């Protein structure tokens with residue numbers, strides 16, 4: 124059988140992330156790894172490809188097409204499936220990915236044959252045998268009424284060769300090319316605005332070494348970004364990882380997501396990690412107000428954020444900080460916010476308006492102030508306001524966001540330092556992303572939201 128695995132094209136609303144970080148479709152590489160043993164499989168990354176799906180179908184002649192999805196991709200996925208069925212009704216269409224896990228019903232559509240709510244090696248193999256009832260999979264032939272126990276995605280060994288022709292495009296902030304992988308799943312922190320512990324569970328579980336070690340050996344890129352929700356979840360986890368890279372004698376650049384608590388508790392191990400290649404930590408400092416950190420259930424304070432930032436500076440580890448603009452901020456708050464960023468002085472700063480996804484406690488709290496419906500999928504991009512501001516107009520709010528972005532890029536980021544570390548082409552890419560993000564806010568400001 125011939126199987127095409129597709130990542131849908133980027134949509135405009137994804138600006139906030141797409142220019143700063145653009146990673147490989149890890150989920151599709153895992154599916155590829157299972158299917159390729161007995162079938163002819165190809166990954167078609169439409170975030171890079173210029174060719175249309177129609178031309179790809181006439182070129183590759185697939186029997187099945189599987190599409191991965193995030194929240195903002197829903198309309199694109201449906202559109203692609205309509206086009207596929209128009210080309211050839213016999214082609215089997217199936218979807219999976221984060222959106223199919225969180226809201227499978229968004230894909231219950233006449234052009235989609237199967238929706239993988241969660242994905243395991245077992246259900247992928249049963250799907251290939253076209254079994255009638257498969258755990259984790261909704262089927263159109265059953266009117267999408269399938270009933271099965273709740274489940275989680277299984278972390279499988281990705282086949283990195285499957286994206287060989289695209290790999291030079293994949294990047295993470297200052298590093299290109301960069302691979303992504305995961306060492307541990309879940310997150311015990313359970314912040315109230317965050318989806319990630321809902322996707323992977325609220326217990327930190329280490330991935331089997333039989334996957335981690337060969338995967339580390341397979342990655343050819345010099346830079347690996349670990350997408351673990353909190354790489355610093357425990358000393359034991361960190362010690363285990365350092366032991367592996369020491370034994371494998373890997374010489375790589377590492378980038379991780381880490382919590383402030385993890386930074387403060389593991390100063391000694393972070394020093395060692397830095398000497399083995401740790402270059403940057405993505406940290407959610409979130410806000411300059413302690414009361415908001417409490418509402419977010421972050422278990423940190425603005426003071427601990429400052430301590431962590433000093434400590435990381437002393438270890439020469441870059442901080443790529445993310446913040447969430449709260450909808451109740453007024454002009455004065457934005458001024459204080461900018462002062463706080465100046466004190467923390469991260470190497471890179473991203474700011475997103477608070478976006479509480481459906482199903483999260485904060486969604487319920489702000490339900491009456493939402494500017495968009497839960498199924499206005501493309502709006503839930505982190506790039507625009509979702510909650511109506513309470514103290515200033517939407518237009519002034521976007522103005523403040525834009526000013527903050529410009530302030531950060533002109534006065535906080537040390538461009539000479541970035542040039543030295545990342546090289547001109549990467550700095551140019553990041554600067555283009557920042558300009559696009561500012562332009563996005565100008566557009567939204569003019570529209571008044």
Ligand code: B12
Pocket residue numbers: 130132133134136137138139140141144145146147148149150151153154189190191192193194195196217218219220221222224225239242243276277278279303317318319322350351352480503504505506
């Ligand atoms: C890496 C990453 C990215 C990468 C690549 C994502 C991709 N899949 O293409 C990049 C940087 C491009 C990216 C971009 C964005 N991202 Co992102 N990203 C992540 C991150 C950190 C990890 C995702 C991942 O690779 N997980 C590991 C893989 C193995 O899991 P998986 O893809 O789900 O795959 C498993 C199954 O789902 C299955 N599967 C996957 N695809 C398919 C397809 C088929 C057919 C089948 C059968 C099965 C299957 O196979 C795997 C088996 O275990 C998550 C956070 C997190 N920890 O989840 C956020 C996350 C997924 N991103 C998110 C968002 C919002 C975005 C952006 C919209 C942000 C923005 N404003 O730009 C953009 C959207 C890009 C676009 N479509 O235009 C949100 C998703 C919210 C939602 N409800 O969907 C998350 C959860 C982060 C968050 N803060 O909440 N992202």
Ligand code: SF4
Pocket residue numbers: 310311312313314317318319320352353382407
């Ligand atoms: S630590 Fe990060 S990944 Fe974990 S729940 Fe909080 S925001 Fe989400």
